[in-house]
Amino acid sequence: xxxxxxxxxxxxxxxxxxxxxxxxxxxxxxxxxxxxxxxxxxxxxxxxxxxxxxxxxxxxxxxxxxxxxxxxxxxxxxxxxxxxxxxxxxxxxxxxxxxxxxxxxxxxxxxx
Amino acid sequence: xxxxxxxxxxxxxxxxxxxxxxxxxxxxxxxxxxxxxxxxxxxxxxxxxxxxxxxxxxxxxxxxxxxxxxxxxxxxxxxxxxxxxxxxxxxxxxxxxxxxxxxxxxxxxxxxxxxxx
Numbered sequence: 001x002x003x004x005x006x007x008x009x010x011x012x013x014x015x016x017x018x019x020x021x022x023x024x025x026x027x028x029x030x031x032x033x034x035x036x037x038x039x040x041x042x043x044x045x046x047x048x049x050x051x052x053x054x055x056x057x058x059x060x061x062x063x064x065x066x067x068x069x070x071x072x073x074x075x076x077x078x079x080x081x082x083x084x085x086x087x088x089x090x091x092x093x094x095x096x097x098x099x100x101x102x103x104x105x106x107x108x109x110x111x112x
Numbered sequence: 113x114x115x116x117x118x119x120x121x122x123x124x125x126x127x128x129x130x131x132x133x134x135x136x137x138x139x140x141x142x143x144x145x146x147x148x149x150x151x152x153x154x155x156x157x158x159x160x161x162x163x164x165x166x167x168x169x170x171x172x173x174x175x176x177x178x179x180x181x182x183x184x185x186x187x188x189x190x191x192x193x194x195x196x197x198x199x200x201x202x203x204x205x206x207x208x209x210x211x212x213x214x215x216x217x218x219x220x221x222x223x224x225x226x227x228x229x
Contacts, residue, residue: 004154036220043116043203044155044220089154098210099145099168100218102154 002027006090006103013080013110021075021088021106023064029095033057033066033073036089038105044089047075082110114139116206116221117186124227131191131198133224137206143167144187145218146179149201161187162209194228201225 007022025031032051036044048057053068062077073090090103117136125131137144143162147155160168161181172179176194181187191198202225205218 034217043118043222044205046217046219049217098143098160098207099157099171100147100155100205101157102147104154 002031002092002094002097002101004090004092004101004103006088006106009087009105009107011106011108013108015082015110015112016079017110019075019077019080019084019108021090021108023073023075023090023103025071025073025090025092025101027071027092027094027101030068031092031094033064034091034093034100035062035064035073035075036091036102038087038089040086047088080108080110082112084108085110116204116219118202118204118221118224120224121222122225122227124229125194126229127195128193131194131226131228133189133191133202133204133226135187135189135204135206135221137187137204138219140208141206141219142209143207144181145205145207146187146189147203147205149203149223151200155203158189191226194226196228199226199228 004025034049035047037047048059050057050066056065064075087105087107089105091100146158149155157171159172159179176192178190201223203223204221207218
């Protein structure tokens with residue numbers, strides 16, 4: 001079936017540290033892949049997306065590359081800020097489906 | 113262009129009461145999705161609707177839950193005879209009508225946090 005697995009949190013980093021949040025998926029066909037971010041008390045905001053193998057999504061210094069061979073879409077940022085503290089969700093949308101399948105989320109805490 | 117609107121933002125109900133959650137999609141979007149987020153968990157798909165049609169309700173509980181998206185007005189998620197286990201954040205998302213080859217990204221509202229006492 002379709003599923004998304006994310007690394008468990010919380011992830012605690014110091015400001016300017018390098019961030020990686022792992023995400024792997026199982027799906028049939030060629031899903032589209034997404035990262036959403038949820039700030040405290042708010043809804044989800046689309047952070048970046050990729051629609052085919054080897055695509056790199058990027059936004060606000062965050063990047064993720066669609067790796068079909070490893071079925072992964074790891075989120076990276078070279079230098080995190082306190083304002084990046086939030087919960088990050090990896091998601092995919094399978095071929096022929098409209099619903100998103102989400103991972104369980106990874107809480108990031110950035111300390112000054 | 114206003115984003116996805118949901119109301120109320122917070123809703124408190126006692127066991128056995130009804131909860132009605134409203135969602136107004138972004139302007140120009142004709143497709144609505146409802147997701148539920150239990151505490152400390154990811155979002156789980158519930159139902160996908162377009163105007164006057166339920167397209168996919170594979171994630172909806174079989175009893176007490178219903179959804180509609182009328183020709184005029186917001187989409188409504190209705191929960192009858194609420195129980196404590198219904199306490200969660202309910203998020204609505206919208207997207208435009210799908211185009212061939214498009215990703216049709218979903219845009220999320222701020223959510224309604226339902227608390228059942």
